[in-house]
Amino acid sequence: MADKEPVTELDARFSSDKATPTSWREARGILEAAEIYWLTTIRRDGSPHVTPLIGIWQDGALHFCTGPTEQKARNLEADARCVLTTGANSLTTGVDVVVEGTAVLVEDEARLGRLAEAYEAKYGHDWHFDVEDGAFTHEAGRALVFGVAPERGFGFAREGEYGQTRWRF
Template sequence: MTATNLDTQDHNPTLDLATITARLDRGFPQAPGTGGPDRHSTWVTTLNDDGAPHTTGIGSAWADGAFWFETGPRTRKARNLARDPRCSLALALDEFDLVVEGVASRVTDPALVAARAADWAAGGWPCEVDESGVALTAPFTAPSGGPPPWWVYRVEATSMVALLTVAPGGATRWRF
């Protein structure tokens, strides 16, 4: 891993990745009124077949050192990822904004799918593993997720950029 300080003009030090991941480990609820400015939002960008970006809001989780999200197999993001797994995620927290570039892969390990289902259910979304053992179902999801079943994706980061939104400020890029 390499770290590059992007905030040398204000003489702020390089940010500590462990501090960033420790904050992510605490979680980031996504219901209205639970974060700044009103909630924590995650956006995923995938690549359309013509190379144009497609960005949409998603529910996400941070676990086991990676970002996770779910979507239906017929959604544009799922179709885009099946063709080209490169993507980026953007997340705004109270303390920092974060952009992650990486590669998304569909998770088919039943234990990992069950672990994420448990995480999301604990956060207030009543999802559960469906009869296939490798997808999710629930009474509802965001409209961008399409109808069930919902596949689980893990994003393996190739780079991350954090920009502190609180004093003293700072910005750092990590490449993995």
């Protein structure tokens, strides 16, 4: 997956008069640097499921892993649509970023190897993964890896001016 440059628009309905849109470059930097993301998936009964997790921005997508029997994996098996969110958790500073997309199972072992290296570089040796049979492996077992390329995104800036940006890919 390559990084796509989206159409960027400021939504004046939810922005201060002097607000400017947040660039996708800035938003992508926030996605790359974040340590925690919130994943929202859809349960089989249609209700939402939200959980925090760690992840890696690489090749135009946000990647995360999960055990095959965990709720998020079961949800994605039935409906791959999801939302990933990260941000500042402050009312007056920072930018929150929301990415909507479709989770795609990553099974290519070369790509998984690059992602495993990126996890360890970002989060340290406790997050070392080996690659085997199209998945991550570690002492806790097997972990499926998913990539979510943005289909639509939103940025909520609070640096002096409140601004809501929309990115369409």
